[in-house]
Amino acid sequence: xxxxxxxxxxxxxxxxxxxxxxxxxxxxxxxxxxxxxxxxxxxxxxxxxxxxxxxxxxxxxxxxxxxxxxxxxxxxxxxxxxxxxxxxxxxxxxxxxxxxxxxxxxxxxxxxxxxxxxxxxxxxxxxxxxxxxxxxxxxxxxxxxxxxxxxxxxxxxxxxxxxxxxxxxxxxxxxxxxxxxxxxxxxxxxxxxxxxxxxxxxxxxxxxxxxxxx
Amino acid sequence: xxxxxxxxxxxxxxxxxxxxxxxxxxxxxxxxxxxxxxxxxxxxxxxxxxxxxxxxxxxxxxxxxxxxxxxxxxxxxxxxxxxxxxxxxxxxxxxxxxxxxxxxxxxxxxxxxxxxxxxxxxxxxxxxxxxxxxxxxxxxxxxxxxxxxxxxxxxxxxxxxxxxxxxxxxxxxxxxxxxxxxxxxxxxxxxxxxxxxxxxxxxxxxxxxxxxxxxxxxxxxxxxxxxxxxxxxxxxxxxxxxxxxxxxxxxxxxxxxxxxxxxxxx
Numbered sequence: 001x002x003x004x005x006x007x008x009x010x011x012x013x014x015x016x017x018x019x020x021x022x023x024x025x026x027x028x029x030x031x032x033x034x035x036x037x038x039x040x041x042x043x044x045x046x047x048x049x050x051x052x053x054x055x056x057x058x059x060x061x062x063x064x065x066x067x068x069x070x071x072x073x074x075x076x077x078x079x080x081x082x083x084x085x086x087x088x089x090x091x092x093x094x095x096x097x098x099x100x101x102x103x104x105x106x107x108x109x110x111x112x113x114x115x116x117x118x119x120x121x122x123x124x125x126x127x128x129x130x131x132x133x134x135x136x137x138x139x140x141x142x143x144x145x146x147x148x149x150x151x152x153x154x155x156x157x158x159x160x161x162x163x164x165x166x167x168x169x170x171x172x173x174x175x176x177x178x179x180x181x182x183x184x185x186x187x188x189x190x191x192x193x194x195x196x197x198x199x200x201x202x203x204x205x206x207x208x209x210x211x212x213x214x
Numbered sequence: 215x216x217x218x219x220x221x222x223x224x225x226x227x228x229x230x231x232x233x234x235x236x237x238x239x240x241x242x243x244x245x246x247x248x249x250x251x252x253x254x255x256x257x258x259x260x261x262x263x264x265x266x267x268x269x270x271x272x273x274x275x276x277x278x279x280x281x282x283x284x285x286x287x288x289x290x291x292x293x294x295x296x297x298x299x300x301x302x303x304x305x306x307x308x309x310x311x312x313x314x315x316x317x318x319x320x321x322x323x324x325x326x327x328x329x330x331x332x333x334x335x336x337x338x339x340x341x342x343x344x345x346x347x348x349x350x351x352x353x354x355x356x357x358x359x360x361x362x363x364x365x366x367x368x369x370x371x372x373x374x375x376x377x378x379x380x381x382x383x384x385x386x387x388x389x390x391x392x393x394x395x396x397x398x399x400x401x402x403x404x405x406x407x408x409x410x411x412x413x414x415x416x417x418x419x420x421x422x423x424x425x426x427x428x429x430x431x432x433x434x435x436x437x438x439x440x441x442x443x444x445x446x447x448x449x450x451x452x453x454x455x456x457x458x459x460x461x462x463x464x465x466x467x468x469x470x471x472x473x474x475x476x477x478x479x480x
Binding site: 124145148192200205206210 | 268271273303306307309310311313315317318319320321322323324326327330331332334335336340343361363364365379380383
């Protein structure tokens with residue numbers, strides 16, 4: 001699970017050999033361009049997507065790996081995106097929704113490319129040297145560390161549920177179970193956060209972030 | 215067996231604690247530890263072992279309940295300093311706490327950064343921090359692991375990195391909460407060897423009684439939040455009646471030496 005997003009961060013390719021700061025700039029540039037292209041300019045969005053897929057291919061990141069992560073991301077974006085035509089009216093709403101989805105995909109692919117051409121600790125170090133706020137970096141570091149721990153907990157709960165659900169079907173049954181699991185996960189996450197805070201205090205944490213790169 | 219107060223590096227006097235839901239976790243617990251002593255805390259699950267350890271470096275908040283403090287920080291003194299208030303930072307440096315679940319303790323992306331967390335918070339110079347990283351990883355036999363991701367370590371390695379992070383602060387006392395749980399025999403043996411080389415005081419809360427028999431010189435039996443027994447390891451652990459009353463079993467190595475406790479299991 002720990003390699004879910006950045007499995008190819010330490011692989012070797014032309015993209016991996018680029019200077020870390022250039023990788024960061026290229027990724028940010030792709031996200032910015034995607035945001036600046038007006039929603040209805042589909043050829044421009046299409047061209048940017050082609051460039052991003054070419055960059056992913058150049059970095060030797062398998063298409064299947066990208067497609068699976070993109071599918072998960074699309075599910076979430078569409079879930080929120082669908083509220084736009086419902087609230088703004090269908091004629092203009094669909095276009096606005098398509099714009100949100102396209103920009104989301106472009107940003108996601110640019111981010112996916114970045115974390116797969118540079119190991120995460122080096123990415124944090126590059127961000128730090130580029131002047132990113134320390135608190136943002138601390139949040140990113142914690143998120144990277146604990147999203148996988150929580151995912152593993154969710155995985156264990158899913159396995160335990162499967163072991164005792166006896167293939168009992170029904171969408172309502174499954175959705176109810178999923179909601180219960182998400183609730184439990186939130187409670188566990190809260191417990192985990194308290195324990196982690198205790199562990200930080202035990203090693204002298206006083207609210208000020210200090211790093212080796214300072 | 216209890217050391218005189220003058221020699222004690224840790225003194226616990228009449229410590230009581232209740233959780234916010236009102237459950238009494240500790241009731242009038244008193245003991246002290248002398249320099250270099252290795253003490254095991256044993257007892258059934260829910261006896262208050264972890265709660266006791268959490269008090270040693272002030273990790274449990276002292277919430278007043280109906281005007282009465284749920285625990286008394288002054289009841290715990292480390293190297294003469296009361297836990298809490300102005301001494302809290304120094305007490306936390308003196309008492310190195312190893313949590314049961316290494317995922318609670320490893321919060322940095324790389325091993326190097328995680329081991330450096332404590333020394334950086336102590337305000338040490340960069341060169342000193344670097345030397346402590348190398349020294350601590352060598353102490354836990356993980357030389358060369360500096361650049362490894364904390365996500366890609368085995369459970370045994372994660373526990374040892376946690377211990378390196380604690381050792382890097384040069385503690386006087388190690389408080390270890392179930393350090394050997396879920397470890398395979400090789401990882402367990404490695405960790406035992408690492409702990410043997412630590413020259414300070416150790417207080418180990420564990421269900422692994424064979425380990426207590428091997429490593430500890432003294433044992434405290436805790437049950438329902440009360441200290442039920444305190445004495446030399448061999449005496450306590452081979453007392454069949456005492457062990458049975460508190461949901462424990464005489465370790466195998468002592469059963470072989472001291473009889474079978476009258477068991478007639480078929």
